[in-house]
Amino acid sequence: MRSVAVALAVARKDLASEWRTRELVPALAQFVVLALVIANFGFEVDSRTSAAIAPGVLWMTLVFAGLVAFGRAFAAEREQASLEAMLLTPASPAAIFAGKALAAALMLALCEAVLLPALGLFFGVSLTLEVVTAVLLATVGMAVLGCLFAAMVARIRARELLLPLLTLPLWIPFIVVGGQAVQVAMGAGGGSRAGSATGLLLDLDILFVVLTSLTARFVLED
Amino acid sequence: MSRYEKGAIAAVVLMLVAAGFIFIYAPEDALQGAPQRIFYLHVSSAIAAYGCFAVVLLGGIVYLWKENVTADRLARAGALVGVVFTTVTLVMGMIWAKPIWGTFWTWDARLTSTLVLWIIYAGYLMVRRLAEPGRQAARFAAVVGIFGFIDVPVVHFSVTWWRTVHPGPIVINDALPPQMLVAFFVTMASTLFLAAVLIAIRYRIEVLTDEAAERVVTAPIAAASKAGSAR
Amino acid sequence: MSAVVASSLTQRFGSDLALDAVDLAVDSGEHLAVLGENGAGKTTLLRILATATRPTSGSLEIFGLNALVERRLLRARIGFVAHASGLYPALSATENLEFFRTLHGVDRGRVPEVLDLVGLAEVAHRPAGKLSRGAQQRLAIGRAVLHDPRLLVLDEPDASLDSGGADLLGRVMRGRTAIIATHDHALANRLCQRTLELRRGRVVGVPTRLRVVH
Numbered sequence: 034m035r036s037v038a039v040a041l042a043v044a045r046k047d048l049a050s051e052w053r054t055r056e057l058v059p060a061l062a063q064f065v066v067l068a069l070v071i072a073n074f075g076f077e078v079d080s081r082t083s084a085a086i087a088p089g090v091l092w093m094t095l096v097f098a099g100l101v102a103f104g105r106a107f108a109a110e111r112e113q114a115s116l117e118a119m120l121l122t123p124a125s126p127a128a129i130f131a132g133k134a135l136a137a138a139l140m141l142a143l144c145e146a147v148l149l150p151a152l153g154l155f156f157g158v159s160l161t162l163e164v165v166t167a168v169l170l171a172t173v174g175m176a177v178l179g180c181l182f183a184a185m186v187a188r189i190r191a192r193e194l195l196l197p198l199l200t201l202p203l204w205i206p207f208i209v210v211g212g213q214a215v216q217v218a219m220g221a222g223g224g225s226r227a228g229s230a231t232g233l234l235l236d237l238d239i240l241f242v243v244l245t246s247l248t249a250r251f252v253l254e255d
Numbered sequence: 256m257s258r259y260e261k262g263a264i265a266a267v268v269l270m271l272v273a274a275g276f277i278f279i280y281a282p283e284d285a286l287q288g289a290p291q292r293i294f295y296l297h298v299s300s301a302i303a304a305y306g307c308f309a310v311v312l313l314g315g316i317v318y319l320w321k322e323n324v325t326a327d328r329l330a331r332a333g334a335l336v337g338v339v340f341t342t343v344t345l346v347m348g349m350i351w352a353k354p355i356w357g358t359f360w361t362w363d364a365r366l367t368s369t370l371v372l373w374i375i376y377a378g379y380l381m382v383r384r385l386a387e388p389g390r391q392a393a394r395f396a397a398v399v400g401i402f403g404f405i406d407v408p409v410v411h412f413s414v415t416w417w418r419t420v421h422p423g424p425i426v427i428n429d430a431l432p433p434q435m436l437v438a439f440f441v442t443m444a445s446t447l448f449l450a451a452v453l454i455a456i457r458y459r460i461e462v463l464t465d466e467a468a469e470r471v472v473t474a475p476i477a478a479a480s481k482a483g484s485a486r
Numbered sequence: 487m488s489a490v491v492a493s494s495l496t497q498r499f500g501s502d503l504a505l506d507a508v509d510l511a512v513d514s515g516e517h518l519a520v521l522g523e524n525g526a527g528k529t530t531l532l533r534i535l536a537t538a539t540r541p542t543s544g545s546l547e548i549f550g551l552n553a554l555v556e557r558r559l560l561r562a563r564i565g566f567v568a569h570a571s572g573l574y575p576a577l578s579a580t581e582n583l584e585f586f587r588t589l590h591g592v593d594r595g596r597v598p599e600v601l602d603l604v605g606l607a608e609v610a611h612r613p614a615g616k617l618s619r620g621a622q623q624r625l626a627i628g629r630a631v632l633h634d635p636r637l638l639v640l641d642e643p644d645a646s647l648d649s650g651g652a653d654l655l656g657r658v659m660r661g662r663t664a665i666i667a668t669h670d671h672a673l674a675n676r677l678c679q680r681t682l683e684l685r686r687g688r689v690v691g692v693p694t695r696l697r698v699v700h
Contacts, residue, residue, distance in 0.1 A: 035591060038588060039588065039589055042585055042588040042589065046574065046577065046581075046585050049576070049577060049581070050574055050576040050577060053576040053577075053613070054576050111570070111572070111575075114568065114570035114571065114572035115572040115573070115574065116572075117538055117568070117572060118568070118571075118572035118573075118586070118629070119572075119589060120538075121536065121537070121538060121561050121564070121566055122561060122562075122586065122589040122590050122633075123558060123561055123562045123589070123590060123591060124589040124590075125558075178402075181398075185382070185395050185398065185399075188386070188387070188391065189382065189385045189386050189395070190385050191381075191385055195378070195381060195382065195385065198374070198377075198378045198381065199375075199378045199382070199399060202371045202374050202375045202378070202403075202406065203375075203402055203405070205371060206409075240405075244401070244402065248319075248398045248401065248402075251319050251394045251397070251398055252394070252395065252398055255390060255391065255394075255539050255540050387499065387500065388500055389498075389542070390540070468501075471501060
């Protein structure tokens with residue numbers, strides 16, 4: 034299907050550009066490690082409290098890294114000119130949006146590949162499949178929402194303020210549910226809730242992927 | 256007297272009637288005493304806010320679909336009035352909470368989601384103000400309004416989905432004595448009427464604002480072309 | 487036969503009136519030059535004609551279709567060279583064109599064809615950001631004709647073109663309807679049959695017929 038080909042081409046193009054310039058991912062990875070270090074000093078972490086604090090640190094770091102990663106997908110002047118060039122083709126705006134969100138999600142996922150082991154190392158928590166799954170599922174939902182509003186605020190003044198203001202309220206379900214799933218997996222809660230949390234994350238993903246696909250074209254073009 | 260003035264007076268009268276029901280007709284709560292009377296306006300405001308945000312949602316959808324300016328103006332009005340009622344809900348809640356819970360605020364699901372609701376629609380108003388006036392502001396705000404409305408059912412069902420300090424649904428669960436129930440329905444009807452009047456007035460303001468903005472731009476052009484043709 | 491008919495195009499940005507009731511008509515195969523100082527509204531007008539933005543009011547018909555409604559359909563037949571190239575500096579010329587080829591759904595043979603047409607075959611593998619400004623402009627022009635559009639809209643393409651640029655423009659404009667914004671009257675004379683001048687968002691004078699040049 035052409036839309037899928039378009040989305041994949043857009044994603045590949047963004048990832049190839051990032052691979053060659055290496056601007057975003059190394060900076061995000063550094064930020065992530067720094068955040069963990071600061072959390073360690075700020076939160077008085079010791080072996081008793083680390084399992085309780087780790088999920089909170091994980092999600093806070095993800096939120097801030099996400100705001101940067103998704104904000105960049107549409108922010109730069111050059112990005113705006115490129116976006117317009119893409120829109121002036123028969124390709125559907127929803128497919129273009131999906132490609133950009135996919136690339137941004139993958140870039141954030143690369144940072145998570147640094148964040149999760151580092152978290153495990155510094156905070157002594159276990160990294161189970163449930164944790165990884167919860168984080169990846171939340172990344173998808175956060176990516177589509179973050180990219181949609183990033184595309185919106187790119188054209189507006191006060192974008193640094195507006196992006197978190199618009200995005201964070203809608204990210205709360207992912208943080209809450211993802212937080213539950215991770216807490217359980219890191220050994221701080223009841224077992225059966227992790228499975229339902231993962232299911233809920235999947236439902237949220239589906240809801241927001243559909244909604245953002247439907248509204249993307251109103252945000253991307255006039 | 257214009258119909259807006261008539262509507263406003265009617266709304267005030269109805270609210271006074273509701274006040275009568277709240278303070279005179281309804282009995283004092285055995286457990287909580289006088290603070291419990293905040294319940295009537297607190298809950299009514301919340302429901303009025305839901306209604307306002309539903310107007311924003313529908314207006315936004317119609318605007319995206321048909322680019323109908325009326326729909327956009329209704330949405331703008333609904334958002335502002337909705338934020339006002341959400342503020343009232345939060346403030347009354349805090350006033351009620353202090354004597355009953357001993358604190359103005361707690362981060363339970365109902366309070367948190369309501370605060371988030373406030374933030375979302377404050378964001379809506381900011382987007383409207385900061386985006387390019389006209390089609391862009393209308394489109395972006397419509398999208399924000401559509402996503403924002405997802406929080407409304409969350410706020411409403413938060414007390415059933417999670418364990419909260421905030422009391423659960425008592426009107427629906429028929430846990431109110433009949434006199435309180437009557438007072439509640441009177442207050443709710445009056446509040447909804449007030450909300451409708453406020454939206455109507457605000458809608459009219461939006462129409463006038465749009466027209467004034469258009470005149471500001473076309474006036475210099477009209478003057479210039481008159482000067483041109485006079486030459 | 488009219489390819490482009492614009493009627494009373496007006497563009498307002500807040501309280502700023504960028505275009506004021508502009509009328510315009512271009513016949514099929516005709517080349518129109520849009521002249522005017524910086525800030526006269528040339529870019530605003532061209533962006534509307536290329537369906538990149540919609541006007542505040544007015545109507546636009548391209549190839550018989552309502553351009554404000556049928557934008558997706560028309561974009562397959564319009565090529566636009568904008569002020570900002572929107573090219574990807576980290577990708578090579580070939581990769582840039584390949585990417586847009588996919589978006590347009592065009593046959594892959596077009597990419598080497600276009601590279602030859604704009605004279606970039608030799609530097610096709612160099613990252614676009616490392617190309618000279620002239621070469622980048624050639625690439626932007628190449629991208630605009632990748633899908634063989636019937637209408638070509640060019641916003642000051644001569645600004646950063648190197649020598650031989652005028653020839654290239656002549657080559658790509660041949661056989662297509664073209665609207666080109668430029669400061670260069672000599673270029674306009676050479677490439678176009680008619681001119682239209684904008685001043686402060688309005689059309690001044692009457693669209694003039696240029697001497698027919700070979």
